[in-house]
Amino acid sequence: MLLHLSRRLLSKTPTLKTGNYFEIFSLTPTFNLDLTELSRVYKELQAEFHPDKHANCSALEQENAAQTSALINEANKCLKDPYSRARLLLKMQNFDPNVKTMDMEFLSDMMEINDEIEMCEDSETLCRLKEVNEAAISELYVQFEEHFNASELKTAAERLAKVKFLLQTRDRIEQQGELIFP
Numbered sequence: 001m002l003l004h005l006s007r008r009l010l011s012k013t014p015t016l017k018t019g020n021y022f023e024i025f026s027l028t029p030t031f032n033l034d035l036t037e038l039s040r041v042y043k044e045l046q047a048e049f050h051p052d053k054h055a056n057c058s059a060l061e062q063e064n065a066a067q068t069s070a071l072i073n074e075a076n077k078c079l080k081d082p083y084s085r086a087r088l089l090l091k092m093q094n095f096d097p098n099v100k101t102m103d104m105e106f107l108s109d110m111m112e113i114n115d116e117i118e119m120c121e122d123s124e125t126l127c128r129l130k131e132v133n134e135a136a137i138s139e140l141y142v143q144f145e146e147h148f149n150a151s152e153l154k155t156a157a158e159r160l161a162k163v164k165f166l167l168q169t170r171d172r173i174e175q176q177g178e179l180i181f182p
Contacts, residue, residue: 024071031082031086031145042076086141086144086148095153099158106165113169114169120176122180123180141163
């Protein structure tokens with residue numbers, strides 16, 4: 001299988017016009033990935049296609065190896081990240097993952113939380129906000145997967161849009177933590 005994949009990845013023709021990164025790693029497109037398996041296959045592929053392994057090859061083979069290695073890196077980065085992986089799954093179903101409207105109650109809650117983060121001056125409160133935020137992200141990923149698996153793509157995309165806000169909140173919490181604990 002790896003030899004077949006090697007030939008396909010080194011061929012002159014682009015192999016992934018659809019952007020199916022799961023195919024590169026011979027993984028079933030699913031939200032709940034075995035990240036250990038992803039890492040194992042990634043290392044195997046990079047051992048085969050890393051440009052240093054092709055230093056004595058023709059210029060064309062070196063260029064193909066460099067492009068293939070870059071594609072493998074890009075695919076690995078996407079699949080390792082749950083948010084990127086979820087967006088990819090929606091795109092693979094020809095569904096636009098960008099939600100145009102958002103639940104106003106959720107947006108209001110987000111504004112309140114962001115105000116609380118900005119005003120926060122102690123580590124205990126910041127830790128509590130971080131725990132609540134991380135739990136909300138986890139729950140929304142569970143909901144995304146349930147709705148995606150049920151082919152309720154609009155609802156899945158709505159859950160993912162909320163995750164995006166919470167990921168931004170995670171960044172704000174980290175930034176506030178740097179201000180509190182320089």
